[in-house]
Amino acid sequence: MIISILAVLFTFGLVIFLHEFGHFMVCKLVGIRVEEFSFGFGRELAGFTRGDTRYSVRLVPLGGYVKPAGENLEETAEDGKPEEPARPAEPAARAPYEYFAKPWYTRLGVVFAGPVMNYLLAFALFSGVILVMGAPRPSDSAVVGDVTQGYPADAAGLKPGDKIVSVDGKAVATWEQMADAIHSRPEKEIALVYEREGASAEVKLKTRLASGAGSNGVIGIAPGVDYQRVPLLKGLRMGAYQCWYWTAFTVKTLASNIHKREKPDLAGPIGIVNIVSKAAHSGAADFFFLIGLISVAVGFFNLLPIPLLDGGWALLYLFEGVSRRKLTAGLMKYINAAGMAMLFAILLFATYNDIMRIVSSHSAKKAAAVQEQEK
Numbered sequence: 001m002i003i004s005i006l007a008v009l010f011t012f013g014l015v016i017f018l019h020e021f022g023h024f025m026v027c028k029l030v031g032i033r034v035e036e037f038s039f040g041f042g043r044e045l046a047g048f049t050r051g052d053t054r055y056s057v058r059l060v061p062l063g064g065y066v067k068p069a070g071e072n073l074e075e076t077a078e079d080g081k082p083e084e085p086a087r088p089a090e091p092a093a094r095a096p097y098e099y100f101a102k103p104w105y106t107r108l109g110v111v112f113a114g115p116v117m118n119y120l121l122a123f124a125l126f127s128g129v130i131l132v133m134g135a136p137r138p139s140d141s142a143v144v145g146d147v148t149q150g151y152p153a154d155a156a157g158l159k160p161g162d163k164i165v166s167v168d169g170k171a172v173a174t175w176e177q178m179a180d181a182i183h184s185r186p187e188k189e190i191a192l193v194y195e196r197e198g199a200s201a202e203v204k205l206k207t208r209l210a211s212g213a214g215s216n217g218v219i220g221i222a223p224g225v226d227y228q229r230v231p232l233l234k235g236l237r238m239g240a241y242q243c244w245y246w247t248a249f250t251v252k253t254l255a256s257n258i259h260k261r262e263k264p265d266l267a268g269p270i271g272i273v274n275i276v277s278k279a280a281h282s283g284a285a286d287f288f289f290l291i292g293l294i295s296v297a298v299g300f301f302n303l304l305p306i307p308l309l310d311g312g313w314a315l316l317y318l319f320e321g322v323s324r325r326k327l328t329a330g331l332m333k334y335i336n337a338a339g340m341a342m343l344f345a346i347l348l349f350a351t352y353n354d355i356m357r358i359v360s361s362h363s364a365k366k367a368a369a370v371q372e373q374e375k
Helices: 002-030 104-133 152-156 175-183 232-260 269-282 284-303 310-323 329-374
Strands: 034-050 053-068 135-138 144-147 163-167 189-196 199-206 221-223 225-228
Touching: 002 034, 002 053, 002 104, 002 269, 002 284, 104 135, 104 232, 104 284, 104 310, 135 232, 144 152, 152 199, 163 175, 232 284, 269 284, 269 329, 284 310, 310 329
Parallel strands: none
Antiparallel strands: 034 053, 135 225, 144 221, 163 189, 189 199
């Protein structure tokens, strides 16, 4: 439990803090005054002020917070009083170090800095794991490397490390042989004989029809991973490719969901915590690789054109640059309200998915146990 809690705090703290650190660094580089930069949220535990910036460590170590001067269109950094409405031909009177005193393209650089830091973190972690452990390759052994929650293998009690010996009485020696046997039996009951810690056992389960993969049957297992040493430059290229691959995979999946009008399989806080906890117990390589995946996901999600996210701000600043019309406090009020509603809806939907996965998994395991007792 303690390892899981520490792993979750470390993962979210690192990924979100570096995201905010990107915003902070670009603000400093372009001359925007930063009033506060904190690690964590909630009550301040310790801090100091250097120059115009208050640096602090706060109670909840999940990420960070950056407050640029003059980031609120309704206030100035000087006195916090509402500004007088400005005519379109003249900008509001702002100090040169304020956020909204900077040109739209400068603010664009600030908002993009957060996702860029997420991708740099992912690149460093992917490359580091590959260079230290070697290039990951699916193992050819018929040994279960991972079990997907809520799938037939999970309900039947299969675990990582189990070695599949036979499928429907036919001996299998490699992962390919085992996979072919399972794929050829879509939505049908199959019998698996497996070995665990030197003891053999048999389990019967019904395969699912694979999503988006023709008519193959699946049970929700993945192969283990073997590692092969690679030179420095190749390892760095592979790390960069991982960033590209997972981003492209996310885009293709979302596009497919929209085109086919399918419900996206989003993971919310509960699901992510569960995944991080499992990775923390499976080894350092899996754990740091997962942090890279989460960092890519956070960077990509923040680039979406949703109000309150970096992508939403970027879209507004591009509109400002193209139309040459300043953003107004009235407009931002409605946009921010819409963004808050959208983000809350996404959070609820993802959390609902997490809960349903847990319920489905428990129900399937209970049904499998009852079925086994009735035999």
